[in-house]
Amino acid sequence: MFDFHPQLKQRFAALRTGAEFFSLRYVRESGQYLSVRKNVAEPPHLSRDEGAMLTARVNGVEAYAATNDLSPTGLQAALDRAEQQARALAAHALLDLRQHTVSSERGDYLSPDLQQPFPSLSECYQLLGAESAAVPKDDRLVNWQVSIGINHVEQIYLNSAGAELRQAQRFVYPGLDVTAYDGHDSQTRSLGRENFGQQGSADVISRCGLIGAGPLVADQALQLLLAPNTPQGPRDLLLMPDQMMLQIHESIGHPLELDRILGDERNYAGTSFVKASDFGHLQYGSRLLNVTFDPDIPEELASYGHDDDGTVASKQFLIREGRLERPLGGALSQFRAGLNGVANSRACGWNRPPIDRMANLNIEPGEQSLEQLIGGIEHGVLMSTNRSWSIDDARNKFQFGCEWGQLIENGELQGVVKNPNYRGISAQFWNNLSAVGDRSTFKVLGTPNCGKGEPNQVIRVGHASPACVFSNIDVFGGDA
Amino acid sequence: MSRALSQVEQFKALVSWLRSALRESEQFTLSYAAESSAFVRFNHAKVRQAGEVQQASVSFKLIDQGRHADLNITLAGDPQVDQQRLAEGLQQLRETLPLLPPDPYLLLNHDGWQSTQVQEHPLPDTAQVVEQIARAAEGLDLVGFYAAGPISRGFASSAAAFGWHQANSFNFDFSLFHANGQAVKASYAGHDWSDAGFAKRFEQAREQLEYMGRPLHTLAPGEYRAYLAPAALDEILGMLCWGGFSAQSIASKSSPLQKLYAGDQHFSPLLDLAEKVSGSLSPAFSGEGYPRSDLALIIAGAAGEQLVSSRSAAEYGLVANGAGGGESPSALNMAAGTLPEAEILKQLGTGLYISNLWYLNYSDQPAARLTGMTRFATFWVENGEIQAPVNTMRFDDSAYSLLGSQLEALTQERELILSASTYDQRATASALLPGALVSRLTLTL
Numbered sequence: 015m016f017d018f019h020p021q022l023k024q025r026f027a028a029l030r031t032g033a034e035f036f037s038l039r040y041v042r043e044s045g046q047y048l049s050v051r052k053n054v055a056e057p058p059h060l061s062r063d064e065g066a067m068l069t070a071r072v073n074g075v076e077a078y079a080a081t082n083d084l085s086p087t088g089l090q091a092a093l094d095r096a097e098q099q100a101r102a103l104a105a106h107a108l109l110d111l112r113q114h115t116v117s118s119e120r121g122d123y124l125s126p127d128l129q130q131p132f133p134s135l136s137e138c139y140q141l142l143g144a145e146s147a148a149v150p151k152d153d154r155l156v157n158w159q160v161s162i163g164i165n166h167v168e169q170i171y172l173n174s175a176g177a178e179l180r181q182a183q184r185f186v187y188p189g190l191d192v193t194a195y196d197g198h199d200s201q202t203r204s205l206g207r208e209n210f211g212q213q214g215s216a217d218v219i220s221r222c223g224l225i226g227a228g229p230l231v232a233d234q235a236l237q238l239l240l241a242p243n244t245p246q247g248p249r250d251l252l253l254m255p256d257q258m259m260l261q262i263h264e265s266i267g268h269p270l271e272l273d274r275i276l277g278d279e280r281n282y283a284g285t286s287f288v289k290a291s292d293f294g295h296l297q298y299g300s301r302l303l304n305v306t307f308d309p310d311i312p313e314e315l316a317s318y319g320h321d322d323d324g325t326v327a328s329k330q331f332l333i334r335e336g337r338l339e340r341p342l343g344g345a346l347s348q349f350r351a352g353l354n355g356v357a358n359s360r361a362c363g364w365n366r367p368p369i370d371r372m373a374n375l376n377i378e379p380g381e382q383s384l385e386q387l388i389g390g391i392e393h394g395v396l397m398s399t400n401r402s403w404s405i406d407d408a409r410n411k412f413q414f415g416c417e418w419g420q421l422i423e424n425g426e427l428q429g430v431v432k433n434p435n436y437r438g439i440s441a442q443f444w445n446n447l448s449a450v451g452d453r454s455t456f457k458v459l460g461t462p463n464c465g466k467g468e469p470n471q472v473i474r475v476g477h478a479s480p481a482c483v484f485s486n487i488d489v490f491g492g493d494a
Numbered sequence: 495m496s497r498a499l500s501q502v503e504q505f506k507a508l509v510s511w512l513r514s515a516l517r518e519s520e521q522f523t524l525s526y527a528a529e530s531s532a533f534v535r536f537n538h539a540k541v542r543q544a545g546e547v548q549q550a551s552v553s554f555k556l557i558d559q560g561r562h563a564d565l566n567i568t569l570a571g572d573p574q575v576d577q578q579r580l581a582e583g584l585q586q587l588r589e590t591l592p593l594l595p596p597d598p599y600l601l602l603n604h605d606g607w608q609s610t611q612v613q614e615h616p617l618p619d620t621a622q623v624v625e626q627i628a629r630a631a632e633g634l635d636l637v638g639f640y641a642a643g644p645i646s647r648g649f650a651s652s653a654a655a656f657g658w659h660q661a662n663s664f665n666f667d668f669s670l671f672h673a674n675g676q677a678v679k680a681s682y683a684g685h686d687w688s689d690a691g692f693a694k695r696f697e698q699a700r701e702q703l704e705y706m707g708r709p710l711h712t713l714a715p716g717e718y719r720a721y722l723a724p725a726a727l728d729e730i731l732g733m734l735c736w737g738g739f740s741a742q743s744i745a746s747k748s749s750p751l752q753k754l755y756a757g758d759q760h761f762s763p764l765l766d767l768a769e770k771v772s773g774s775l776s777p778a779f780s781g782e783g784y785p786r787s788d789l790a791l792i793i794a795g796a797a798g799e800q801l802v803s804s805r806s807a808a809e810y811g812l813v814a815n816g817a818g819g820g821e822s823p824s825a826l827n828m829a830a831g832t833l834p835e836a837e838i839l840k841q842l843g844t845g846l847y848i849s850n851l852w853y854l855n856y857s858d859q860p861a862a863r864l865t866g867m868t869r870f871a872t873f874w875v876e877n878g879e880i881q882a883p884v885n886t887m888r889f890d891d892s893a894y895s896l897l898g899s900q901l902e903a904l905t906q907e908r909e910l911i912l913s914a915s916t917y918d919q920r921a922t923a924s925a926l927l928p929g930a931l932v933s934r935l936t937l938t939l
Binding site: 054055056057058059060061062063064065067076077078079080081082083084085088092095096099100102103106107108109134135136139156157193195198199200202276277278280281282284285365366367369401402403404405406407408410411413415433435437439465468469470471472491492493 | 537548572747855
């Protein structure tokens with residue numbers, strides 16, 4: 015671990031520049047993606063990647079150069095290019111960073127159980143093969159796939175103010191999906207995949223529930239095939255954590271990103287219905303809503319000690335009892351906006367610059383068990399596992415769809431319904447939050463696929479949430 | 495020696511070393527991707543973030559006795575370091591293969607095909623481009639992104655196939671915002687930056703911005719006539735391409751176009767859609783080692799060919815046609831219609847002129863029912879005249895309705911849309927599309 019650190023430090027010390035501040039962020043990543051589809055092992059996809067981004071600040075103007083050449087001359091050339099770029103574009107720079115303080119932090123961060131070896135490739139294939147074989151034989155089950163993705167990431171950040179930060183992490187993404195088809199309609203039920211990822215070791219596979227899940231997931235796909243469409247009309251909506259994560263992500267996370275509020279993303283990811291002046295004032299949701307930026311849950315995907323600009327990460331309330339307190343903005347955005355934020359300046363790799371990202375964005379648990387949540391609903395629907403997401407560029411008007419629905423009548427779970435969709439407006443939706451599940455309903459989830467930024471970046475984010483109830487939501491089904 | 499030659503020679507050196515290092519029973523494919531990019535991000539007509547990225551990698555497949563595995567390796571650009579990395583990769587793959595069962599769906603291309611495309615049109619200096627953009631945007635609220643530089647793609651195999659594709663390109667993707675928060679979107683992209691060409695494109699966007707200052711027209715949910723400009727149509731096709739034409743998705747019933755391919759649904763007879771690789775900006779070969787074919791995907795509204803990767807070919811008994819592993823089109827070409835651009839507003843009469851759509855997804859995937867938002871310049875038109883910009887609205891409609899029963903006309907003129915995507919690397923995908931006049935678009939929120 016960190017075996018390139020001594021050499022890198024030496025090379026960093028030898029760099030020469032006219033910049034008043036410079037930094038180097040080195041990232042080494044290795045990955046493997048293994049899958050078995052319909053009992054056939056697919057070839058493994060392995061990867062090894064490493065490179066570095068150099069940043070130079072000249073007269074308050076910053077620019078970067080990322081390079082795959084880690085030799086002393088390669089790093090020097092990249093720093094020179096960054097410096098030249100900062101000088102060449104100075105006349106048109108948006109920001110003057112001369113007063114913006116930089117990190118001088120030092121420290122290490124490791125994923126939980128990082129030293130514990132992960133099961134071998136053979137053992138992984140054995141597990142995947144067993145789960146695939148456990149999917150029952152039924153002509154209507156036309157496709158199924160079991161997979162594990164594993165990524166090891168080492169990052170070293172050094173800067174001319176003396177910062178020296180190292181982090182080594184392992185991310186695990188188990189998944190299973192089954193598709194059933196009746197000659198007319200098809201329905202897919204899944205576990206994990208884009209809705210689940212954690213830091214850790216083999217225990218992540220257990221926590222996902224993958225082991226022994228094949229028959230249940232297949233049975234649920236068949237149940238969906240036989241189920242009626244979700245009825246249309248207003249109902250109370252019980253969202254399970256694997257849909258809550260998407261709801262949090264799209265209609266709290268993105269609108270609270272400070273770089274969106276400052277306009278950086280208006281050409282691509284979009285803007286926000288939230289204004290800078292709303293912090294400290296806006297009643298974002300009902301008094302049951304407590305939202306935190308929390309880098310301290312070790313297994314959650316975006317837990318870390320410092321962000322990619324070297325800011326110390328600590329738990330912060332973004333929304334407390336429904337009132338908006340602070341944005342998702344890193345040190346640079348905080349400097350620009352004059353607002354307190356969080357340590358969420360992050361890059362997806364060595365070849366992309368840090369921008370404001372979501373990291374771990376969670377809803378704090380409430381006081382009701384799942385039985386109590388269901389018992390409190392007279393006319394409603396439970397929805398689980400996200401499969402469709404669409405929201406406007408200000409992150410307000412949304413429509414989301416799930417894999418699994420179950421009607422709730424007079425406080426009791428009723429039959430399964432397919433194609434469960436719902437739509438609403440963020441600014442109103444969270445005020446309809448009427449009940450929050452307790453810790454027994456709380457799940458730590460996350461996705462590797464959050465896209466944003468120019469150049470585009472896809473990054474991992476964590477979301478932990480209890481089950482939650484929203485009153486009087488517009489729900490509907492599909493065509494088939 | 496130019497950088498392009500240097501890269502191709504470095505790639506050839508790796509291929510040559512690999513050929514010499516292989517054992518008799520082993521085979522390989524090696525694909526190469528590299529780019530040097532200038533990236534400049536603008537906000538409020540100023541440079542928000544600027545930099546350069548230099549990256550190169552190979553994707554190495556080792557095959558032995560019916561077993562195979564893939565390894566992606568980032569290269570350093572130094573021949574010795576890269577050969578060492580490839581040697582370590584070979585060792586890793588040799589240790590991996592015995593752990594795997596033979597793959598029944600392995601299908602290798604044994605043809606020793608050759609393909610070379612090199613385009614070295616010089617690109618302008620980044621600082622000069624920034625200067626020009628800043629001048630044009632004076633007094634305007636411009637937000638955007640300029641990406642430019644050379645891109646290289648290569649392929650080689652133990653069957654002596656060799657492909658090389660290299661092109662310089664730029665893409666300036668930008669928006670102009672009115673003080674009321676409304677905006678227009680435009681792009682200027684290609685191989686040959688022309689000051690006059692840029693000025694013309696910028697002026698068109700600026701003219702459209704004038705309309706955005708009119709008081710907002712608030713629409714209620716309901717059904718409306720609509721014109722979808724090529725960029726809006728591109729968003730709909732982008733969703734349909736997400737597994738729509740994939741042989742594996744069609745066979746495994748996860749394609750949004752499964753009803754089309756089953757013959758249960760059809761689009762309008764006006765609709766002809768092809769994957770037209772020839773003349774496009776993307777490489778003429780796939781990363782898995784097949785020359786890419788031109789494919790008629792939709793013919794007069796009915797299902798045509800599918801995109802077939804080598805794996806799908808083996809699994810479903812089809813013929814591989816150069817699709818990559820994801821089996822997605824990257825050189826879409828829709829046939830033009832008969833509606834002259836000058837007649838669009840008149841033919842629309844009263845309804846919506848939609849320049850862009852945004853964030854589409856499925857309400858019901860097997861039924862190809864889509865939802866999404868209007869974004870950027872969307873106008874309310876009455877009696878053939880633009881009245882006002884409209885508030886952001888959500889649509890929810892079946893593709894078989896929009897491009898089928900409700901499709902009235904496609905425009906005579908088509909627009910070449912070059913992908914501005916930069917996830918992992920700068921995209922080479924493109925779409926040549928007309929605009930579409932539809933008699934009914936359902937707005938829901």
